[in-house]
Amino acid sequence: MIAHEFAYERPTTLEEATRVLTEHSGSVRLLAGGTDLVAWLRDDAVAPDLVVDIKAIPGLDTIELDGDELHVGSLVTFTDLIESEVVAEHAPLLIEMAETVASPGIRNRATMVGNICSAVPSCDAGPVLMAYDTTVHLIGPGGARSVSIDDWFIGLRETACSDDEVVTHLTLALRPHGGVYVKLMRYGGEDLAQAAVGIVEYPGHEYRVAFGAVAPTPIRAHRIEEVLRGKPLGEEVIADAVALVRDEISPITDMRATAEYRARMCEVMLERGLAASHERLEGAGPAYGTRLI
Amino acid sequence: MELSLNVNNEEWALDVAPADVLLDVLRERVGTKSPKIGCERGDCGSCTILIDGRSVRSCLVLAVEAEGHEITTVEGIGADHLSELQNLFISNNSFQCGFCAPGIVLSATELLARNPSPSRHDVQEALSGNLCRCTGYEPIIEAVLAAGERNEEVSA
Numbered sequence: 001m002i003a004h005e006f007a008y009e010r011p012t013t014l015e016e017a018t019r020v021l022t023e024h025s026g027s028v029r030l031l032a033g034g035t036d037l038v039a040w041l042r043d044d045a046v047a048p049d050l051v052v053d054i055k056a057i058p059g060l061d062t063i064e065l066d067g068d069e070l071h072v073g074s075l076v077t078f079t080d081l082i083e084s085e086v087v088a089e090h091a092p093l094l095i096e097m098a099e100t101v102a103s104p105g106i107r108n109r110a111t112m113v114g115n116i117c118s119a120v121p122s123c124d125a126g127p128v129l130m131a132y133d134t135t136v137h138l139i140g141p142g143g144a145r146s147v148s149i150d151d152w153f154i155g156l157r158e159t160a161c162s163d164d165e166v167v168t169h170l171t172l173a174l175r176p177h178g179g180v181y182v183k184l185m186r187y188g189g190e191d192l193a194q195a196a197v198g199i200v201e202y203p204g205h206e207y208r209v210a211f212g213a214v215a216p217t218p219i220r221a222h223r224i225e226e227v228l229r230g231k232p233l234g235e236e237v238i239a240d241a242v243a244l245v246r247d248e249i250s251p252i253t254d255m256r257a258t259a260e261y262r263a264r265m266c267e268v269m270l271e272r273g274l275a276a277s278h279e280r281l282e283g284a285g286p287a288y289g290t291r292l293i
Numbered sequence: 294m295e296l297s298l299n300v301n302n303e304e305w306a307l308d309v310a311p312a313d314v315l316l317d318v319l320r321e322r323v324g325t326k327s328p329k330i331g332c333e334r335g336d337c338g339s340c341t342i343l344i345d346g347r348s349v350r351s352c353l354v355l356a357v358e359a360e361g362h363e364i365t366t367v368e369g370i371g372a373d374h375l376s377e378l379q380n381l382f383i384s385n386n387s388f389q390c391g392f393c394a395p396g397i398v399l400s401a402t403e404l405l406a407r408n409p410s411p412s413r414h415d416v417q418e419a420l421s422g423n424l425c426r427c428t429g430y431e432p433i434i435e436a437v438l439a440a441g442e443r444n445e446e447v448s449a
C-alpha cells in the first residue's frame with residue numbers, strides 16, 4: 001500500500017507532458033517502468049503531488065541506428081535491449097549489462113533511461129553509457145537540449161534533469177570497439193552491484209573506464225584513461241592502471257560489502273576487464289555475456 | 294479514477310485511486326488471489342503476473358498503469374484445465390507450501406512461450422527473480438525442463 005495520495009496524468013504527446021510539468025507547481029515525478037518509483041512511493045522515500053506517466057507518448061520506445069549513432073528511446077526496457085539485434089551487433093555491452101540487471105520480471109518493465117534518472121550509486125547503465133560516449137537528450141519548456149553522460153550524474157539520486165524536463169532518448173557514438181561490463185554481486189537475480197566497471201577499448205589505444213557502486217554516482221576514471229591512452233595493453237600498462245584504482249573510487253562499507261573488498265575487487269575487475277576488452281576488440285575473447293568474476 | 298481492466302479475458306470497470314497498487318487491486322477488488330503479497334518491493338517474485346504476455350511484478354505497478362493492457366494470472370492459465378506445465382509441477386513435486394507457485398508458474402509460462410525448449414541456464418535465468426523458501430528449486434527446474442522436452446517431442 002502507498003500511504004500518501006497523489007494525482008496521476010498520462011499525457012499522449014511530449015508537448016502535453018512538458019506543459020503538465022511546467023503548469024504544476026508542487027513536486028512531480030515522472031513514471032516509466034516504475035520499478036524504482038513505485039518502491040520509493042511505498043517507502044515514502046519520495047512523496048510527489050503528481051505522477052506523470054510517460055508510457056502513452058508514442059515514439060519513445062524505439063531503438064534506431066542512424067549512421068554511427070545509436071538512439072535509444074526513454075521507454076526502451078532492459079528486455080528490449082537484450083532482444084534487439086541492432087544492439088547485439090553495434091553495442092553489445094548494453095546487452096552484457098542489461099543481462100545483469102535483476103531478473104526478467106524487472107527487466108520487462110524497467111527502462112535504461114529510468115535507470116540513469118533514478119541515479120542510485122549502483123546504477124548499472126551508468127558505467128556502460130559513459131564508456132560509449134553517450135549524450136542524453138531532454139525536452140523542457142525552453143525546448144530541447146542535450147547533456148553529456150559525464151555531466152549527467154550530480155549526486156546521490158540527483159541528475160542534470162530539472163523538474164520540468166523529460167528525457168526523450170540517448171545517443172551513443174558508435175565506433176568499432178571491444179568492451180566489458182563486469183559486475184560484482186553476491187548472487188544473480190535480485191542483488192544490486194557491490195562494485196562494477198564498464199570498459200571500452202577503441203582502435204588506436206583509446207580507452208574508456210567507468211565504475212559503478214563505488215562512489216555516490218557512477219564515475220568516469222579519467223586518470224586511468226589518461227595513463228592508458230595511446231599505449232598498447234601489456235602487463236606493465238595494466239599494472240599502472242590498476243595502481244590508480246584507489247585514487248578514482250571512494251567505496252563505502254554497507255551490508256553488501258566492505259570498502260576494502262570493493263576496492264580490491266575493482267582492481268581485479270579492471271585487470272581482467274582490460275584484458276577481455278582487448279581480446280574482444282580483436283574479435284576473440286570470451287563471448288559477450290560471459291561472467292569474468 | 295475510472296479504470297477498465299482486462300483480467301484473464303474478463304473486463305472490469307473499477308474506480309481506483311492513483312496510489313492503488315495493481316497487486317492490491319487484483320486481490321481485493323477483482324478477487325484474483327493467486328498473486329501473493331510477499332516483499333512488496335520487487336525482490337521475491339510472488340506477486341508476478343503477465344501483462345501482455347510478459348512477466349511483471351504487480352507490487353511495482355500502479356493499477357492505473359494497466360489500463361488497456363491484458364493481465365493474466367494463474368486463474369486464467371488454469372481456467373478450463375491445468376496447463377501441461379502445471380501438471381508437470383505436480384508430478385515433479387515442485388512445490389511444498391506453494392506460496393511461490395503462482396509467480397513461478399507465470400515466469401515459466403512466459404519463458405516457454407518465447408523459448409519452447411530452454412536450456413537449464415535459460416530456466417535458471419528466467420526464474421532468478423522468484424524466491425522459493427521450501428523446495429531448493431531443483432524440482433521446479435526439472436519440471437520446466439521436462440515441459441521443454443515435451444515441446445521438443447511435439448515439434449520433432
Ligand code: FES
Nearest residue numbers: 331332333338352
Ligand atoms: S511482492 Fe512483488 S516482488 Fe515480492
Ligand code: FES
Nearest residue numbers: 389391425426427
Ligand atoms: S514451495 Fe514454499 S515458497 Fe516455494
